[in-house]
Amino acid sequence: xxxxxxxxxxxxxxxxxxxxxxxxxxxxxxxxxxxxxxxxxxxxxxxxxxxxxxxxxxxxxxxxxxxxxxxxxxxxxxxxxxxxxxxxxxxxxxxxxxxxxxxxxxxxxxxxxxxxxxxxxxxxxxxxxxxxxxxxxxxxxxxxxxxxxxxxxxxxxxxxxxxxxxxxxxxxxxxxxxxxxxxxxxxxxxxxxxxxxxxxxxxxxxxxxxxxxxxxxxxxxxxxxxxxxxxxxxxxxxxxxxxxxxxxxxxxxxxxxxxxxxxxxxxxxxxxxxxxxxxxxxxxxxxxxxxxxxxxxxxxxxxxxxxxxxxxxxxxxxxxxxxxxxxxxxxxxxxxxxxxxxxxxxxxxxxxxxxxxxxx
Numbered sequence: 001x002x003x004x005x006x007x008x009x010x011x012x013x014x015x016x017x018x019x020x021x022x023x024x025x026x027x028x029x030x031x032x033x034x035x036x037x038x039x040x041x042x043x044x045x046x047x048x049x050x051x052x053x054x055x056x057x058x059x060x061x062x063x064x065x066x067x068x069x070x071x072x073x074x075x076x077x078x079x080x081x082x083x084x085x086x087x088x089x090x091x092x093x094x095x096x097x098x099x100x101x102x103x104x105x106x107x108x109x110x111x112x113x114x115x116x117x118x119x120x121x122x123x124x125x126x127x128x129x130x131x132x133x134x135x136x137x138x139x140x141x142x143x144x145x146x147x148x149x150x151x152x153x154x155x156x157x158x159x160x161x162x163x164x165x166x167x168x169x170x171x172x173x174x175x176x177x178x179x180x181x182x183x184x185x186x187x188x189x190x191x192x193x194x195x196x197x198x199x200x201x202x203x204x205x206x207x208x209x210x211x212x213x214x215x216x217x218x219x220x221x222x223x224x225x226x227x228x229x230x231x232x233x234x235x236x237x238x239x240x241x242x243x244x245x246x247x248x249x250x251x252x253x254x255x256x257x258x259x260x261x262x263x264x265x266x267x268x269x270x271x272x273x274x275x276x277x278x279x280x281x282x283x284x285x286x287x288x289x290x291x292x293x294x295x296x297x298x299x300x301x302x303x304x305x306x307x308x309x310x311x312x313x314x315x316x317x318x319x320x321x322x323x324x325x326x327x328x329x330x331x332x333x334x335x336x337x338x339x340x341x342x343x344x345x346x347x348x349x350x351x352x353x354x355x356x357x358x359x360x
Contacts (some may be wrong), residue, residue, distance in 0.1 A: 110168035231314035234338030268306030
């Protein structure tokens with residue numbers, strides 16, 4: 001039933017499903033003039049438009065058990081999506097990021113040992129390391145969070161074998177989107193997967209990685225505009241005592257789905273990259289080689305170098321804030337017990353319907 005499908009959502013999507021959903025609304029319209037119930041369900045999936053359900057409610061549109069009412073409901077959805085794509089999402093990804101396929105970005109072979117991959121993730125400019133697979137195989141990537149999620153499950157005596165394992169064991173599927181899709185589709189994809197990176201592919205098979213910091217730059221050239229300010233998008237700052245163990249800190253990060261934890265009563269914070277930067281620094285790796293891994297996750301939070309967050313005013317405009325965070329990868333802004341990250345500057349206004357895409 002359409003009503004059942006409407007209220008069902010599944011945020012965990014296989015990469016092949018993401019690719020299947022890359023057709024434009026106009027393509028879907030021509031192939032499904034009346035929009036079948038299955039197509040409607042896919043269009044309502046959060047990967048495509050996480051705000052669509054709310055907008056339908058605001059317009060007084062709801063599914064019904066009646067087939068006649070469902071026809072009207074489907075037609076309303078179709079028009080809403082087509083209108084959105086024609087206006088808000090007219091700018092294509094390749095047009096918004098003309099340099100994307102020209103810049104160099106590191107990739108690693110899936111058989112590369114973890115010991116060789118982890119030091120690369122110490123660089124804050126690298127959001128994820130794509131794995132170079134043969135044609136036809138699923139695209140995956142290794143991120144700081146995927147490594148730490150595996151590391152917390154490793155017993156001290158297993159650390160040596162963990163570092164020798166191929167990096168593919170900690171990889172996760174990369175979202176894939178075509179370069180001729182709209183910028184709005186990319187933002188919907190980020191929202192649905194709750195990760196700020198995706199592999200963008202051209203029709204001839206060329207691919208490149210596009211990340212949230214890239215999107216921040218669109219504020220500076222006027223492509224993105226918002227009337228919101230920091231106080232509209234800030235999140236409550238989460239902190240822990242300096243004596244907290246790294247294991248407890250990581251547990252909170254995963255439970256709360258956050259990347260930054262502050263040291264209580266300070267502006268200093270650590271995030272997944274600074275943890276990796278410390279654990280897999282040349283000095284620590286050398287010590288591990290001679291003395292064994294030990295339980296490094298039992299070290300206190302105070303043992304890891306922190307980053308001092310930048311102070312800001314709650315009335316600061318998002319464009320100004322984007323320029324600050326774009327210039328310093330990994331940085332965040334704080335004000336009145338709130339924290340603002342790159343995700344907050346892009347995805348929160350997008351979810352609120354307060355982010356405007358200007359296509360020239």
